[in-house]
Amino acid sequence: MIRETVLEVSDLKTHFFTKAGVAKAVDGVSFSLGRGEVLGLVGESGSGKTVTGFSLMGLVDPPGRIVSGSIRLGGEELVGRPEEAWRTLRGRRIAMIFQDPMMTLNPVLRIDTQMIEAIRAHEDISREAARERAREALARVGIPSPDERLAAYPHQFSGGMRQRVAIAIALLNEPEVIVADEPTTALDVTIQAQILYEVQKLCADTGLAMIWITHDLAVVGGLADRVAVMYAGRIVEQGPVDAVLDAPFHPYTHGLIGSVPSHNRRGHRLTQIPGMAPSLLHLPPGCSFAARCPRADAACNEMPALTELSPGRGARCHHPHLAETATGGAA
Amino acid sequence: MTSLDPASRADPVPAVPKAAETPLRRFVSDYCDSRLAVGAALLLAVIVLVALLAPWIAPQDPYDLAVVSIFDARQPPGAQSMDGYTFWLGTDGAGRDLLSAIIYGLRISLSVGVASGVIAIIVGMTVGLLAAYAGGRTENLIMRVVDIQLSLPAVLIALILLAILGKGIDKIIIALVIAQWAYYARTVRASALVERRREYVEAAACLGLSHARIVFRHILPNCVAPLIVVGTVQTAHAIALEATLSFLGVGLPQTEPSLGLLISNGFEYMLSGKYWIAVFPGVALLITIVSINMVGDQLRDVLNPRLQK
Amino acid sequence: MSDAPLLALEDVSKRFVRRLDAAEKIVNLLGGNRREEVVHAVDSVSLGIREGEVVGLVGESGCGKSTLGRVVAGVHAPSAGKVLWRGRDVATMSGAERRDATLKIQMIFQDPMSSLNPRMRVRDIVGEAPRVHGLVSGEEVSDYVDAMLLRVGLDPAIKSRYPHQFSGGQRQRIGIARALAVRPDFLVCDESIAALDVSIQAQVLNLFMDLREDLGLTYLFISHDLGVVEHLADRVVIMYLGRVVESAPAAELFADPNHPYARALLDEVPRIDTRKRIFQPVKGEIPSPLTPPTGCHFHPRCPHAKPRCSAEAPALREIAPGRLSACHMNDG
Numbered sequence: 001m002i003r004e005t006v007l008e009v010s011d012l013k014t015h016f017f018t019k020a021g022v023a024k025a026v027d028g029v030s031f032s033l034g035r036g037e038v039l040g041l042v043g044e045s046g047s048g049k050t051v052t053g054f055s056l057m058g059l060v061d062p063p064g065r066i067v068s069g070s071i072r073l074g075g076e077e078l079v080g081r082p083e084e085a086w087r088t089l090r091g092r093r094i095a096m097i098f099q100d101p102m103m104t105l106n107p108v109l110r111i112d113t114q115m116i117e118a119i120r121a122h123e124d125i126s127r128e129a130a131r132e133r134a135r136e137a138l139a140r141v142g143i144p145s146p147d148e149r150l151a152a153y154p155h156q157f158s159g160g161m162r163q164r165v166a167i168a169i170a171l172l173n174e175p176e177v178i179v180a181d182e183p184t185t186a187l188d189v190t191i192q193a194q195i196l197y198e199v200q201k202l203c204a205d206t207g208l209a210m211i212w213i214t215h216d217l218a219v220v221g222g223l224a225d226r227v228a229v230m231y232a233g234r235i236v237e238q239g240p241v242d243a244v245l246d247a248p249f250h251p252y253t254h255g256l257i258g259s260v261p262s263h264n265r266r267g268h269r270l271t272q273i274p275g276m277a278p279s280l281l282h283l284p285p286g287c288s289f290a291a292r293c294p295r296a297d298a299a300c301n302e303m304p305a306l307t308e309l310s311p312g313r314g315a316r317c318h319h320p321h322l323a324e325t326a327t328g329g330a331a
Numbered sequence: 332m333t334s335l336d337p338a339s340r341a342d343p344v345p346a347v348p349k350a351a352e353t354p355l356r357r358f359v360s361d362y363c364d365s366r367l368a369v370g371a372a373l374l375l376a377v378i379v380l381v382a383l384l385a386p387w388i389a390p391q392d393p394y395d396l397a398v399v400s401i402f403d404a405r406q407p408p409g410a411q412s413m414d415g416y417t418f419w420l421g422t423d424g425a426g427r428d429l430l431s432a433i434i435y436g437l438r439i440s441l442s443v444g445v446a447s448g449v450i451a452i453i454v455g456m457t458v459g460l461l462a463a464y465a466g467g468r469t470e471n472l473i474m475r476v477v478d479i480q481l482s483l484p485a486v487l488i489a490l491i492l493l494a495i496l497g498k499g500i501d502k503i504i505i506a507l508v509i510a511q512w513a514y515y516a517r518t519v520r521a522s523a524l525v526e527r528r529r530e531y532v533e534a535a536a537c538l539g540l541s542h543a544r545i546v547f548r549h550i551l552p553n554c555v556a557p558l559i560v561v562g563t564v565q566t567a568h569a570i571a572l573e574a575t576l577s578f579l580g581v582g583l584p585q586t587e588p589s590l591g592l593l594i595s596n597g598f599e600y601m602l603s604g605k606y607w608i609a610v611f612p613g614v615a616l617l618i619t620i621v622s623i624n625m626v627g628d629q630l631r632d633v634l635n636p637r638l639q640k
Numbered sequence: 641m642s643d644a645p646l647l648a649l650e651d652v653s654k655r656f657v658r659r660l661d662a663a664e665k666i667v668n669l670l671g672g673n674r675r676e677e678v679v680h681a682v683d684s685v686s687l688g689i690r691e692g693e694v695v696g697l698v699g700e701s702g703c704g705k706s707t708l709g710r711v712v713a714g715v716h717a718p719s720a721g722k723v724l725w726r727g728r729d730v731a732t733m734s735g736a737e738r739r740d741a742t743l744k745i746q747m748i749f750q751d752p753m754s755s756l757n758p759r760m761r762v763r764d765i766v767g768e769a770p771r772v773h774g775l776v777s778g779e780e781v782s783d784y785v786d787a788m789l790l791r792v793g794l795d796p797a798i799k800s801r802y803p804h805q806f807s808g809g810q811r812q813r814i815g816i817a818r819a820l821a822v823r824p825d826f827l828v829c830d831e832s833i834a835a836l837d838v839s840i841q842a843q844v845l846n847l848f849m850d851l852r853e854d855l856g857l858t859y860l861f862i863s864h865d866l867g868v869v870e871h872l873a874d875r876v877v878i879m880y881l882g883r884v885v886e887s888a889p890a891a892e893l894f895a896d897p898n899h900p901y902a903r904a905l906l907d908e909v910p911r912i913d914t915r916k917r918i919f920q921p922v923k924g925e926i927p928s929p930l931t932p933p934t935g936c937h938f939h940p941r942c943p944h945a946k947p948r949c950s951a952e953a954p955a956l957r958e959i960a961p962g963r964l965s966a967c968h969m970n971d972g
Contacts, residue, residue: 044837045837158926187903188700188701190905190908190926191700191926192906192908193908193922194910194921195921197921203709215837215838218910218911218912219910221911228779237955245912256839257912258838259838260838260867260912261845261867261872262911262912263870266696266891267872269843269849270842270871271842272843273842274843276807354759354802370782520946529754530749530750530751530755533713534815534819537742537746537770537819539742539743539771539773540768544772549760613777
């Protein structure tokens with residue numbers, strides 16, 4: 001399926017200039033996102049997935065900044081724009097959902113006040129029209145009796161409901177892209193399922209494109225169309241979700257999938273990735289996974305490029321798991 | 332233990348590649364982030380040193396009536412004495428060298444402040460820990476006493492106590508302890524309540540450790556940081572409070588003049604243009620209190636758990 | 641493996657009461673209507689765990705699983721009911737016997753940041769309890785601590801460091817070494833891997849499995865993550881709002897859950913091996929434990945609820961050998 005490209009990120013670098021040195025939180029990330037597509041951005045803590053999300057929103061605070069690269073939203077270059085320009089984009093064309101919905105919600109204002117303001121900040125319409133649109137947005141994310149709920153304060157909602165309100169606010173101005181940063185991690189299983197259900201419906205119905213940032217491969221497996229796996233500030237593998245999860249190229253993806261308990265390996269030892277992620281301040285010159293990789297050899301002292309190994313799929317590795325892909329990679 | 336051979340099983344996790352760093356070393360390096368604070372700490376160290384070494388560095392023993400001559404009274408700064416040496420900061424109404432009087436006064440002010448601070452910390456800490464760990468009625472009773480105490484101005488409490496107790500260094504220390512313990516009790520209780528709910532305290536209970544051990548070895552060391560901060564600022568308060576009381580004439584006796592008493596003595600000469608008798612002790616008091624407070628501010632920033640990485 | 645349970649809970653309940661403060665009492669005197677808030681965190685739970693068994697305790701927030709774990713570990717005393725250790729009521733034990741029972745049951749906590757005392761060095765964190773209880777003599781402590789650290793896969797050279805110098809996974813290992821140092825028979829793991837990265841989770845899970853094999857440990861493994869529980873547990877107990885709704889051998893439960901809540905829970909969990917499916921969530925929110933629904937706590941969300949479900953709480957009864965479920969539908 002060829003989708004119209006909404007967002008195109010290429011060679012994005014966001015570095016943090018700290019007292020202890022330069023932390024390369026995002027170091028050459030490239031991906032594109034089509035209309036109605038859900039991209040799962042997967043990684044462990046410190047992999048740079050959240051900083052990538054914040055970079056897309058122009059929300060990186062000092063000592064961090066976007067050093068180079070390009071972010072094109074609907075063909076328009078965002079990197080290097082003044083803060084003013086970002087502000088008119090944020091919430092209108094690209095919106096964000098956080099792990100903690102209270103990042104979006106103001107605890108002392110009623111929901112309707114917040115939503116109406118969010119609309120009128122970008123568009124000159126009457127309060128009544130704005131309120132009507134807010135009501136529709138709440139209904140769209142599955143909030144029962146939205147009329148009553150509009151008049152409530154954030155603390156009167158449960159955690160799951162608050163996250164729905166945050167999603168509704170993100171939807172208000174019909175953005176092209178939503179960046180969702182671990183929005184269901186803090187929620188219970190049954191509540192997470194409700195939200196995933198609403199999100200799935202939204203993307204299918206409206207053509208909204210979404211970047212779903214998470215550490216949970218299982219959630220990505222159920223939700224995303226494509227997945228990008230990040231490690232130490234770089235994308236090490238990306239491709240269609242089924243292909244990547246069934247037959248990963250990169251040893252890190254391979255190890256990560258092996259780390260997740262699943263039906264067929266009950267009671268056996270899990271494949272574990274030895275050691276831990278390197279500090280972003282002291283990255284090795286070559287492949288940053290080499291120190292933990294069972295396949296590493298002398299070649300890995302040189303940084304591998306992200307190469308296309310099968311149509312639509314790439315990995316950043318000198319020794320990818322290619323043999324196993326003969327069956328799974330065709331998907 | 333059936334197997335102690337780890338190599339075949341779990342992967343030894345590489346240790347953090349950082350030199351062994353003690354909390355103290357980290358604290359010192361964090362403190363030194365602010366040059367102003369380092370300056371204040373150095374200044375304070377000099378003040379304390381001067382106070383400690385007073386008998387050796389003061390040009391004159393201001394308490395020795397044999398040296399002090401009434402004929403040298405109210406000399407301006409820089410004047411020569413009858414015996415031929417210079418009063419750099421002038422003399423007071425009794426003919427004492429003001430510089431020496433300030434050094435000795437500093438010694439008294441600081442020791443009163445520190446002694447009352449230390450005793451108040453011990454009292455307040457014990458009471459606060461008791462309140463937090465016992466809970467229920469005990470806690471309620473203690474905290475209501477603390478509330479009542481904190482709702483009255485410290486000067487008022489100290490004035491009333493001194494009116495009953497009379498003059499003297501020991502009396503003023505007692506008065507300052509009573510005026511201040513409540514601050515410490517409240518601080519310790521607040522942090523002990525937080526620490527008590529931490530999982531490491533539950534772990535200590537699982538390990539069958541005694542209540543006394545949990546309170547003093549586990550909870551207390553984690554409550555020390557805010558105590559140090561409050562302690563520094565309160566010591567500055569205590570010094571100021573003592574000066575106030577002495578200025579009002581209810582603090583220390585004339586034979587042991589603290590900075591407050593020196594200011595009070597000099598005050599009557601202000602209008603006659605002999606400013607130095609009151610102003611120089613005042614400046615000494617000001618520098619002391621400001622440097623302590625600046626150290627306290629930096630300590631608060633450094634020790635604040637919310638600002639720690 | 642003997643048949644008598646190593647640890648048994650008999651009708652254990654734990655209530656938390658928030659008493660009225662002075663201001664609220666005055667409000668009441670003036671005609672207000674403030675009540676004490678009572679949370680039935682654990683409501684009459686019975687459970688037996690045999691020696692060498694791994695029991696997984698599963699549930700969502702507010703279901704009381706952590707509270708139950710703390711009652712088992714002796715951090716909280718039960719409000720009602722008995723905790724039996726090797727057939728003896730812990731509450732009636734005294735002196736040395738009680739201390740032994742306390743030490744034999746250890747807990748591994750969720751938060752690797754707050755479960756280690758930040759002001760203590762690793763050697764004191766691990767070595768304090770065995771020294772205090774005289775399990776090892778003063779001069780042996782150092783070697784003993786080394787052995788414990790090796791046991792959990794840490795380099796003993798790190799023992800003079802402080803907790804903040806370690807990563808989450810390493811800290812969790814230190815917490816495990818601390819528990820092992822008092823030679824426990826039983827570990828209560830309260831979401832012990834939930835706060836760790838996926839690759840680190842696997843390391844710690846493997847460590848738990850090794851310890852079970854090598855030391856013959858018995859586990860109560862509390863988790864919201866069904867995949868982890870399925871991987872590790874022999875038997876799974878599912879709680880909802882303070883009550884056990886189903887208890888069954890792991891394989892049977894995952895193959896064929898009986899209780900509607902257990903079924904819903906199993907359906908909702910995203911799994912890496914079943915993907916891009918349509919989510920069909922259970923309706924409704926988890927009710928507040930302050931005001932649980934009448935009758936069966938799950939009835940407002942249950943697709944099969946009948947009038948009886950809102951009136952009468954179903955008893956936990958045996959539906960097949962070794963399988964218990966609390967649902968009126970099993971009455972036919």
